Amino acid sequence: MNDYDKNTAFLGQWGRFQQMVFFLLCASIVPNGFAAFSVVFLTDVPSHHCMVPEVNLTRDWRNAIIPIEVVNGKPRLKRCHRYRLDVVRNLSAQGLFPDRDVNLTDLEQESCVNGWSYSRDIYQSTIVSEFDLVCSDLWKQPFTSTVYFLGVLIGSFISGQISDRFGRKPVFFATMAIQTVFSFVPIFSPSWTVFSILLFTSGLGQISNYVAAFVLGTEIFTGNVRVMFSSLGVCLGFAIGYMTLPLLAYFLRDWKSLLLAISLPGLLYLPLWWFIPESPLWLLSQGRVEEAETIVREAAKMNKVEAPQVIFDQDYSVCADDTKAHPRQHHNVFNLLRTKDIRNTTLILCLVWFTLSTGYFFLSLNTSRLHSDPYLSCFISAAVEVPAYISSWLALRYLPRRLSTIFVLLLGGVSLYFIQLVPESLSNLSIALEMLGKFGISTGTALMFAYTAELYPTVLRNTASGTCTTVSRVGSCIAPSLIHLSEYFKYLPYITVGTLAVMSAFAAFFLPESFGRPLPQTIQQMHSMKFPFITRKDRSKPVVLFESQL
Structure with a gap:
């Protein structure tokens, strides 16, 4: 079995090629931070x-x-x-x-x-004042956010499988174009219904672009650079966009001007097509050895290192043992449920992703409760993510994945539980606990992107990431409605998210550990990981994979 990391070790980890791809991919994620929470200002209800x-x-x-x-x-x-x-x-x-x-x-x-x-003290206009989403039509206000996240959900599910079949690079640029175009077109919406349909389409490209960029970088980089990109790089790119959003909204208080401002940066990324390569690892998984070798040789030239005469053998395989006979065997979401080990891992990861997404979007969309100024509230909520992502990077470098995941889930869950014990007179303490909860959940979100990518082989990696992200988006869809549970009991949303976090921490105890291991390239290599509470007798049984499972 060939090892991609060893075969490309001559490139080094941080040459000119890796630096260029690293910063371009991180920059491409900044608009995701704009788009994800623009609904905070677009759908806010003025007095x-x-x-x-x-x-x-x-x-x-x-x-x-x-x-x-x-x-x-x-x-x-x-x-x-x-x-x-x-x-x-x-x-x-x-x-x-x-x-x-x-x-x-x-x-x-x-x-x-x-x-x-409508009062114009804070906003010149929002879609609420534009389309009168108040009184009998007030239900449309949170439903607008739900529609957007439904688009994100479907986009996550579709893009993962398309990316595994047609390549990381085409899907990356296609979803970036969808997000850019359909962030701009809603400006011309004649009604709330048309606006919602266009916003749904924008959601199709939002997280799909993020996941495609993440997986592309994860497969191009190696060693510590891979860890830094998958935790600190992409997450800080997102946080920069998120922190910039309230600044744009503060100076552009009309919803149409805000949409125009967050869509224009997408046009700057069109020239990146000629600078960002396809994933060599994905090309090898498709049997396209010559194309992969061409990309690696170009990288060697940029890094000013000499490439060996033969980088990959013509029969190079990063799929399963019989890939030579079936080099273009495609995989889908059902491969994530075929065997017991993969199925258990997938179900646990889906629960953890769902919990983190529900908590993350509930706390992010709930920023109006932090401070009377929504711009300051949004900025505080975004700024908390910077230390969270730095913490996730340090944890990924030095700590086991499973232990880190359990700790941050418990930190987020317990912090939210304690909010109900704080007296009303200590409102600042409640805010601090809520931000501590968001710190834990944001750290966990960054960890899970890297952890998930490390658990699955090349032929399933993007499908697995897309599937987990899809399940997580169910949580983001219900987050706007979860906020309204406070009308029945003020602390019910916090108790709900805290309970989910504690349950997920317990479930994460049964995940395999990937710390210090190379990325699995075959389904068999995934089976060789150490699963908790699997006896030596069970692990000694050979894993038999049929052609339909490969």
Whole structure:
């Protein structure tokens, strides 16, 4: 069996070729940070109340026509009702005064038949004010985010299998184009329905681009550079985009201007097609040895090192033992469930990914509770991810994967549990615990991208990453609705996410360890990993793989 890492060791780990690909791939992920949380500002609900048309009303009656309600102990203007305009107009014409001559509680109320008036203190406009997603249509506001994440879910599932079949590079650029185009086109939406459809399409490319870039880099880099890219590199690229988003939103307070700003950077990445190569490891898995060797030789020239006369034998195989007879055997999601070891690993990883995604997006979309200024709240939530990603990189370099995953899940879960024990007077402590929970969950998310890639062989790696990401996106889809559980019990969302995190930490105890091992290149190599609580007798049994499993 050939070893790709050994055959390409002459390139070194950090030459000019690796540096160029590293920074270009990381830069390509910055727009993902824009797109993922743009819904925080696009769908935010500005203060609003029923519009009062220009009719003959005294100043006192114009100020009193909107009833007052108490929400969370604070008075505010009612958002969906006003006193009947014809009644108020007659009372005003008679010279009567509200509260002095007329008891307002006795007046009949009506819905906002003339539309709504929206505050512009924070936003010039959002899609909520554009399409009136309030009162009876308020359900459309969180559902808009759910629609976007449904697109992300489907894109994750499709792109993984397409990438394993047609290559990392074509899918990487195709999904980048989809994200760029469909972040811009919604500006011209005539209705909420059209906007949602276009936003769904944008979601198809968002995480698909991220996963394709991640897998491409993971297969090109080796050693410590692979660890640094898969944890620190791609995650910091995402965090930079995420932290830049509130700055853009602060200066561009109109939703159309914000969409334009986050879509334009995608055009800058079109020339990268001529600089980012296809994954040599994927080419070898398809039997395309000459193409893989050409890429490696070009890399050797850039690194100014001499390549051996023969890098890969013509019968080089990174698939299973009989790949020579079937060099183009394709794999799909069902291969992740064929054998017991792979099936157990896949199910546990799906649970962990689901938990991390649910917690991550719940805490990210919940930023309005941190501070009265949504721009500052979003920036704080994004900034917490920087130390989280640095921690994940250090953990991937020096600590076992399974132990690290268990620890960060427990850290995130227990921190969220403790929030309900904090007195209301110590609101800053609640914020600190919530950010500590996000720190743990963000660290775990970065760990899982690398951990998952290390557990699966080349022929299944992108399919596995795409499948786990797809399952995780179910969590992101329910996160907007999870926030509304606080209407029934304030701490119910935190308890739900904390319970999921503790359960996932226990399940992660049964994952195999990949620390210090080369990337598996065949399904047989994956079976040779050390699985917890598998007896020596069980592991001594030979693994028989039929052609349908390869």
